[in-house]
Every structure is written in C-alpha cells, then in structure tokens.
Amino acid sequence: MADIQTADELIRELYRHRKVINHLFKKKSASFDELTEIADGKEKEILQANARGIISLQEGEPARLDERLLNFVEDFLEINEDIRNFEIDESIRILKKTIYLYEIDEDSKERERYLNRVKRNLNSIGRVIRKNAATLSALVKQEYKTASSIELKKVKIEDHNEQAEKLLQLIQNAEELLENPFFRVVQDEGLRTIVNELRGNHLTMARHNLIALRQEIVRFINQIAELDRQHKKILQLKKYRDLYELEVRTNVEEVFTHESALFFDTQLRFQTMLDLDYLRGDEGLDIIERVAIRRQHKMRMQLQAELDIDGDLLDPQQQKMLHIDFGKLKRAFFLQDKDLFHFVKEYDYGYEMTEDQLIKIYCQVALIFEDEMDFGLPKNPFDDAKQIELNGKQFAFIRPKVAEQK
Helix, strand or coil: CCCCCCHHHHHHHHHHCHHHHHHHHHHCCECHHHHHHHCCCCHHHHHHHHHCCCEECCCCCCEEECHHHHHHHHHHHCCCCCCCHHHHHHHHHHHHHHHHHHHHCCCHHHHHHHHHHHHHHHHHHHHHHHHHHHHHHHHHHHHHHHCCCHHHHHHHHHHHHHHHHHHHHHHHHHHHHCCCCHHHHCCCHHHHHHHHHHHHHHHHHHHHHHHHHHHHHHHHHHHHHHHHHHHHHHHHHHHHHHCCCHHHHCCHHHHHHHCCCHHHCCCCCCCCCCCHHHHCCHHHHHHHHHHHHHHHHHHHHHHHHHCCCCHHHCCHHHHHHCCCCHHHHHHHHHCCCCCHHHHHHHCCCCCCCCHHHHHHHHHHHHHHCHHHEECCCCCCCCCCCCEEEECCEEEECCEECHHHCC
16 A cells, blocks of 8 residues: 555554455445545545545545455455465465475575464465355355246356366365475474464365255256256247147147146136125225125127128118117216116107117117216125116126216
8 A cells, every 4th residue: 555664554554544444344335425424524524534545435436445455355354255276276376486486595594484374275275265255155055046047057056166176276286285295394383283283174174065066056056947947948939839839839728738836727716705894894805895895897898799791781760779879878878866777768750770789789878978987886886786677688886986976
C-alpha cells in the first residue's frame, strides 16, 4: 500500500479507517457521499484512505476496497469462493527451491530463515487444500441445484470436475514432497508437528472428501445427461404432436396401453356433504357466494351455446328477424315488470314469430345485455334458481338488475 512501510503503520491505518473498511467489505462498493456519512462527515479521511491505498476511488465509479486488502480479509476469514489451485502449485515449487537452498547454504542464520519459509509454505499448502476441497464440495451441490439450464449445469459441473482432478494431483505432489529426506534429517519439533498435521489431517481428509465428491460429480453428470436426453425427447414428441404425426411416427399408443403409472391416471375427486352450521358462518358464506357465481356463469354458457345458428337453415323471414332493433327491445323490456322469456313471447314484432325464433331472440337479448341482467340467482342460496319450462326445455328466470328497473 502507498507510503505504508511497517506493519505497525499498516495496523494503525487499518484501525483508523475501520468503519469505512467494514462498510465496503459488507457492501462491496459505495458512493463517496455514503462513505463520508460513515466517516462522520470527514471527507478528508476518505481521501486519505484512497491516498494510502486502502480504498480504490476513481471518478465516475463507486469506491471499493483495495484488491490486496479485500483478498487478505477474505483469505483470513476463509470466505473466498475462488478455487486457487495455482497457489498450491506455486507453494510446492517454492518449497522445493527453499529446501535446496537450505541444503547448500552453510550460513546458520540463512538456514534458519529458509527453515521458517518452509514452515510457512507448508502451512499455506494445508490451509489452501482444505479450503479448496470444502469450497468445491459446496459449489458443486449449489450450482447443480440452482443452474438455470441443463447446458449451464453441465458446463459448471464439468469445470468443477476438472478442478477436483487437479486438486487431487496437487495433493499427490504434496505427499511426494513430504517424502523428501529433508523432513527426516532436520531436527526441528515445529517442522515435525507441521508435517504430521499436514500429512495425517489436511491431505488425508481432503483426498477422501475429493474422492467422494468426484463420485457425486459423476452421478450429477449422468443425471444431467439423462435430463438432456429426456428434454430432447420431449421436444421431438412435441414436434410430432404439432405436425399430427405423433401416432404415426412413435409407439405412444402402445406405451400408454401398457403404462400404469399414476401420472397418467385421471385425478380422483371426492365429494363430501358440508355441515349446515358451517355454511351459516362467515366461511360458509364465502363458499355459497362462489357456488352462486359459478352457477350464474354456467347459465350464461348454456345460453351462448343455444345462440349458435346455422345460416344455411335460415329462410328469408328468419334472416329478417336478425335485424330486430335490440336496443329498442331492451328499453321496452326495462319499462315493464315481466321476466325476459314472457316479455319476448308477448312482444309485438309486427309479424308472427315461431317458437324457435322467440327462443333465439331470448338468447340474443340475454347475451347482448348480460351485464344489465339478473340471471335468476336465488335470494336464499339453499333454494333452486327460478326456471321456466317450455316443451321440455328450461329457461333461466331473467329480470333487469334492480339498478336498471324503471
């Protein structure tokens, strides 16, 4: 960091800007005004943190922690999700070189310095291997469950599989390095403790975890392949269905004949009698209202079905009937107190109407002005709706809504 030369000075600066560092570490980025508020309005403190290399503050961009400080905190807390196998590889290379320097240098002080470096690198190898193995295991399970597509799952899982293979190879390289005579010849209790901990704990546990992880990765890859195969099969079946070739180009009928999976069965529905005391309560009232609305909608659908008229069957007199002024008919209906069926039946059209023609007029008026009609919903929900019967056919009791009556 800029102008910081000693550890004491670094610690002092970190403590001085601890609020800003903590805020940026949690939020990842923040505006200059936001940091000024965190620093109790001291803009100079934010500018000094930038000058000392603690934060990165560039014009037009939000402030962030310096990359070196961010990596240090994440590494110390072991919350960085990066798989840094290259660090292990580099530590092994430095270890080999340091051991060689220790063996050829006769200066006791230099040998002591080389020995401390060996210990430091051994601790680093153990820490990074343990962290990488745990992070890989968590990422594999998380990304298999959360990846948004089959192709994305496949790419990520295969990448993690390669990383697991590389980490297993690095563990083997570290174990081979620990067989160096240097670790048996040097009489240092601290070094022996570190080696035993690394060999018996970190490397062994990481290898067992990675072997289990690779087996799980293989299972995930097989599941992804099966999902991909099923997805392509479904797309092909959909294509055949859209082209009306499903029965011709597949054996779907034969499969359904021999398939007894519950997935293809009709959903079972059970009807039970409701308790009258329950229906009299507030919750029962909600059920009654929904049933009443559903019955009204069903009546409208029946009326619409009766409106379908085959034009080829109409004679000239019937075609003339279709030009009736329904607006005038509606106004006349709303000025009297009869129901719609009896009104249509008794209305003067200027010429005689057949029974079928009257029924069609009745249906048309009901549908055209349905928002202004009351389709015979009963006052008491437990009674049947009023209906009119003519020659075996039943017709809803339709009246103008109260707001429309004159």
